[in-house]
Amino acid sequence: MANVLRNSAKFGFSGVLSQLSIHSRHGRECVSPCFSLQQRNNSTSPKIKVDLDSSTGVAVLRMQSPPVNSLSLDFLTEFCINLEKLEMDRSCRGLIITSTLSKVFSAGLDIMEMYGKSPERCGEFWKAVQEMWLKLYGSNMATIAAINGSSPAGGCLMSIGCDYRIMADNPRYSIGLNETQLGIVAPFWFKDTLVNTVGNRAAELSLELGLLYSAPDALKIGLVDQLVPEDQVLSTAQDTMSKWLAVPGQNTLSHWLYRVRTLSLSHTGCTGSEHSPSHWLYRVRTLSLTLAVPGQNTLSHTGCTRSEHSPSHWLYRVRTLSLTLAVPGQNTLSHTGCTGSEYSPSHWLYRVRILSLTLAVPGQNTLPHTGCTGSEHSLSHTGCTGSEHSLSHWLYRVRILSLTLAVPGQNTLPHTGCTGSEHSLSHTGCTGSEHTLPHTGCTGSEYSLSHWLYRVRTLSLTLAVPGQNTLSQYTL
Numbered sequence: 001m002a003n004v005l006r007n008s009a010k011f012g013f014s015g016v017l018s019q020l021s022i023h024s025r026h027g028r029e030c031v032s033p034c035f036s037l038q039q040r041n042n043s044t045s046p047k048i049k050v051d052l053d054s055s056t057g058v059a060v061l062r063m064q065s066p067p068v069n070s071l072s073l074d075f076l077t078e079f080c081i082n083l084e085k086l087e088m089d090r091s092c093r094g095l096i097i098t099s100t101l102s103k104v105f106s107a108g109l110d111i112m113e114m115y116g117k118s119p120e121r122c123g124e125f126w127k128a129v130q131e132m133w134l135k136l137y138g139s140n141m142a143t144i145a146a147i148n149g150s151s152p153a154g155g156c157l158m159s160i161g162c163d164y165r166i167m168a169d170n171p172r173y174s175i176g177l178n179e180t181q182l183g184i185v186a187p188f189w190f191k192d193t194l195v196n197t198v199g200n201r202a203a204e205l206s207l208e209l210g211l212l213y214s215a216p217d218a219l220k221i222g223l224v225d226q227l228v229p230e231d232q233v234l235s236t237a238q239d240t241m242s243k244w245l246a247v248p249g250q251n252t253l254s255h256w257l258y259r260v261r262t263l264s265l266s267h268t269g270c271t272g273s274e275h276s277p278s279h280w281l282y283r284v285r286t287l288s289l290t291l292a293v294p295g296q297n298t299l300s301h302t303g304c305t306r307s308e309h310s311p312s313h314w315l316y317r318v319r320t321l322s323l324t325l326a327v328p329g330q331n332t333l334s335h336t337g338c339t340g341s342e343y344s345p346s347h348w349l350y351r352v353r354i355l356s357l358t359l360a361v362p363g364q365n366t367l368p369h370t371g372c373t374g375s376e377h378s379l380s381h382t383g384c385t386g387s388e389h390s391l392s393h394w395l396y397r398v399r400i401l402s403l404t405l406a407v408p409g410q411n412t413l414p415h416t417g418c419t420g421s422e423h424s425l426s427h428t429g430c431t432g433s434e435h436t437l438p439h440t441g442c443t444g445s446e447y448s449l450s451h452w453l454y455r456v457r458t459l460s461l462t463l464a465v466p467g468q469n470t471l472s473q474y475t476l
């Protein structure tokens, strides 16, 4: 195993791809001649231990899968089942995640799961990884990671999926999304969660260089929130949890609101039940990987023909690009009008951003340069019927629109030219019950108006952009 990891770093991305068994888009399996690895014994003893203190409503989930708490399919399944049980248990309000192993919180995804497995097993594995993140990040419990050892890659994802991170003050322990250093790619939802934690620039550096941070450095960039002596990690987590639980409604409101954007991504672009979130996540990842593979990165359909961008640099950007454009059924660039090599990637990336902005500007709404020639992108579609609407007028309207949307019972928006239910929230790209308000935790009249306004404004920004109900709006 150590060999696999060493070779991962040594061979780089294309090396890993060629050395390990990879299931191509065609579902073919090519088992490496260079490694003859044995399956690790799958112990039947529980990999997770949960203790719920009914007097405090706080559960401690201990990961106990030696040697390094790697996230195998078995481990993840057990983890998710336990999480689900706690989520359903109304007496449980807080969750602390920690490790029983010395020196290691979690080594991240079990590399053996990415080697020599059937496409079905790969699918199951990735679904479980996504479930772990969706359940943790979308949890209604307050969650704290008590990081008492190293926590690379998927271990870091698990940590940043929590509300708060307390790490052992030991410079030998490290944490970070180091996938790039292994020559592989952190999925975009790893990236989103990291961005939400440390901000854009730190995340960019971190991902492009595949950085692992020592505990003190992790604190400096905000990847963890607090360092304490190793023997106080759990007790500090427990003290901290009581503060979190003292915040009224913390586990329904502020907690949730912040996450809705990120979690919405997993739904956006799914137009029907055939696209489950995990299906979609899987697709985008495949797309990103495909786009990003050196040697396959001519990206002809994106107009990017050059190799001057290093893979890691490129990977980071392609993910953003993919998110902007890779809506199933719309995932070629042709509909954006960018048809050839005259556009360099950076030029292009810049354009795409502007493009999204431009789509919303009255008077430019035919967007000939984007290849959108039809009424589907005209402003009339948004309720603005002509050039009589100046930009400021429009901007003003949009602001009003958001406010109006926020008033329960007035969200049909009559003054915007939207006369019917077509401009209800469901018209904004929410095609199923997953995008109704209850999905955001706002279930009805028990919430006061101010509460509602605050929530719905966020919701509106996320979802209710007239005529722009595709993923592209997300990157603005």
Ligand SMILES: CC/C=C\C/C=C\CCC/C=C/CC(=O)SCCNC(=O)CCNC(=O)[C@H](O)C(C)(C)COP(=O)(O)OP(=O)(O)OC[C@H]1O[C@@H](n2cnc3c(N)ncnc32)[C@H](O)[C@@H]1OP(=O)(O)O
Residues within 6 Å of the ligand: 001, 002, 003, 005, 016, 017, 020, 022, 067, 068, 070, 103, 104, 106, 107, 108, 109, 110, 111, 112, 114, 150, 152, 153, 154, 155, 178, 179, 182, 184, 185, 186, 187
């Ligand atoms: C291959 C890719 C193909 C396609 C790409 C597809 C998708 C891209 C998405 C990629 C997303 C990846 C997210 C991940 O999480 S990848 C996993 C990355 N993990 C790491 O880099 C961690 C590596 N491990 C370590 O740094 C150290 O082990 C650690 C600091 C955790 C502990 O160090 P310590 O010195 O205490 O122990 P070791 O002697 O190193 O290890 C003990 C044994 O454990 C085995 N081990 C370690 N990590 C893993 C792992 N992630 N999965 C499985 N097994 C692991 C290690 O090999 C040792 O085993 P033995 O040699 O004793 O048998």
